[in-house]
Amino acid sequence: MAKILAVDDSASMRQMVSFTLKGAGHDVVEASDGSEALRIAQGQGVDLVLSDVNMPNMNGIELCKNLRQLPNYKFTPILMLTTESAGDKKMEGKSAGATGWIVKPFNPDQLLTTIKKVLG
Amino acid sequence: MSIDLSQFHQVFYEESYEGLDAMEQGLLDLDLVDPDAEVINTIFRAAHSMKGGAGTFGFTHVAEFTHVLETLLDQIRSGQRAMSQGIQNLLLTSVDCIRGLMQGLQSGAEADLTDAHDLKQQFEAILSNETPADVSDETIDTNQTSVEEETGGSGWHIRFIPELTLLQTGNEPVRMFRQLADACDGQMKISVDTTRLPVFTSMDPEMCYLVWEVQVDKAIDRSVIDEIFEWVIDDAEIIITPLGESSVIKEVVEPVPQAIQPKEEKTLSKPVEKEKPSTKQPAKTQESSSIRVSIDKVDSLINMVGELVITQSMLGQLGQNFDITRVQRLQEGLAQLEHNTRELQESVMKIRMMPISFVFSRFPRLVRDVSISLDKKINLEMSGENTELDKTVMEKIGDPMVHLIRNSIDHGIEMPADRIAAGKAETGTVKLDAYHQSGNIVIEIKDDGAGLNTDRILQKAIENGLVAEGANLSQEQIFDLIFQPGFSTADVVSDLSGRGVGMDVVRRNIAALNGSIEVSSERGKGSRFVIRLPLTLAILDGQLVQVGKEIYIFPLVSIVESIQLDDLSINNVGGHSDVLQLRDEYVPIVHLDDIFNIANEKRPIEESIIVVVETDGEKIGVVVDELLGQQQVVIKSLEENYKRVDGISGATILGDGTVALIVDISSLTKMSGASSKIIDGSHKAA
């Protein structure tokens, strides 16, 4: 049972992720872009952040960098949701401090398996 | 656990349509010379989102198609490729294509991928023309290990040397080892190497000094181990050796991008035509059965219902022990009730109201496409986009407006050369405006083109037998001719309009919405179409009239005037139809009870009132016994349990609970066989 922050500008993706994670017994908070996510993260502690890369206002990479600046989020697992299997996007994520990635498209089971990796 | 993803489909469709609208808007707004980076980003993100969602929900064809768009857009946003009108056109056509694919998905139809396939080839042609600076995104991350060994004999030996900063990526070695333990059913041994650990005082607790040695005593696949450590590949040195190997092979696992051969130069299969705009029919606006409502409207509704409940309970209490002394309280309560009900009604109607921008937004694209294909220069100006109207009315007014705008561009605005010759600016202007006026919404479509050619119209009408030769018609009457069925002055039936089925259908559609359309024009200067629509379909402003024992409702919008007359002004024509002389025209008299076959005592005409009504430019005078009040009536369907009745458009329930029928003026006029308009000149008053 963890508190997860799900960030994606696509409502259908957010809904799917939220539904899947809640079904597995987790608590989910949603945000539609990086700046909203950052505000939420500052206001409450979460155990895991799942974020899309391409979003308006603040993209996933920026969000990750900003989160890592917050004392509470130095070690929090942050997973990037990326459709790009290209190495450079993953590199960008890593250098921003991301823990890992999930490649889109993914199905609910893949999502759950992956977050198990970081939630233990 | 398998989750049914179809519950998210509807949201995906809706956000995709929004994304497509955003893409289209962005593409239309784009300055090709100096494109705004933020606009390009918006367009990119829309395509990217759709690709992601489509992939997630299994809509492979959409995902594949959107992928090429995204690839191209990515090049543009990173500056590797310049925008061009050709690309803009291609993208706009693709937006139409994706819309079509989405609609297909929504309706469950078989996907027609021919267009998508064609367009995809065009994209690929463009993409293969230049090898962009970066490696194309077909890079596949492959962990190439020098030794291809699937299983490590009896197990593996892993030396895990994390970088000091590993923890700061949120990764935790212990978690990974736990996964490893799961994978090998606990058959492993692990020991820690603390050599790197500094003296306590100089230790930074956020650093990972420890190094681990793990021995896995089960023959699991190498790929399983790789997967567990895949995220930390760059943040740690991971030395994996199969057990039983004497020499320690130091394999540093690194991602190796595959060398990409630039795609073969393909000859462009379809040169992107410069002049060809995206002429595909813009997808018809989906008539959706759901509506988005702002929270404020809902809150205000809740408040009003609250007040209604209070008033009801007050009246209820009053009713329990009522005596005549409390009649004033009762009246106050009823006044309060009326107030609450009216507010509630307005509030509810507002929920169905949406800004007309939803339908206006189609037009920039339309104007662009049409003007390109006709080689005309047109500037579209829109105002009043925030004017609100009923959602259903809005969905139904779209097509008539499209027709009118096409008309303006096709017939109204002249070719640039002609305009210059006439001393006008080369670029014609089409102005759209919308505003509220006395309980209606008014939509104006104005152009500064050539105006209506009354001579041509009259001639065509004579040719089509609509008007007799030598008839003397006023300018208004001539303008009105364009709304007759089968009428068109276009010499060549162009693809766009001029098929002659347009204007009468436009007028009929507008009449079906209880609205009206007028045209005014000045030769050489331009034309103006004014559409008036009621704010809602379910409610009508009605005039109650008494005819015999029954009460009928006339739509207020159709009433010209009411006359109480003496016998003198009625003339009898041909022995059976009465005609009223109204200033300079003759208006046929219609007896409702005759036409409706309702028994009634005939009143002498002097005691009756004539209500002059107008529809489609035709006037008739209906004989009624009395004029009763005017009120807003709620339109109830007669067809639901009965069937369509000529002359009646619906029914309503009066205050006393009885049913009153609403007269369909247009149908009544037809039934009466009266035609005041197209008459030969002899009937015109001298």
Added chain:
Amino acid sequence: MSEVSEIIDTEVSSAQDDGILTEQYLTFIMSGEEYGVDILAVQEIRGWESATPIPNSPKFIKGVINLRGTIVPIIDLRQRFDLAEIEYGDETVVVVLRIYTQNGTRTMGIIVDAISDVYDVPIGDARNTGMGDNQNSNFIKGLVTVNKHMVILLELENLLTIED
């Protein structure tokens, strides 16, 4: 009209006890004959008040009434069957019927002289009329004998369809 609903309730429960497959019919009197309609189609029974006439409608369509906000047409069954007209009296009732057609549901009322009873009729008991193919025979599903007298069962979908 609560006695009727009581009758309907008791009849329904007794039918279920018997174990025979039956249909239930509400019957009413017209011109001395007893007619029956499938009870599942009966929505309610009202007294007769006036109706608003519909222009150019057949004579047997009396008009429409307001039934809690819905516009419901009323048919005079006597006129539908070309029987002699009578004055409406205190016993005259309107049986509001609701039927399901391929076009959806339709609610209509029929004016009858008086309500009679509710009967259980075993399915399949209805006999063909042998009346031939005249206009009225379309409205009749069959004849059945209940307690030694004849009940004419009505075919509602045809009855309530107004030909153009």
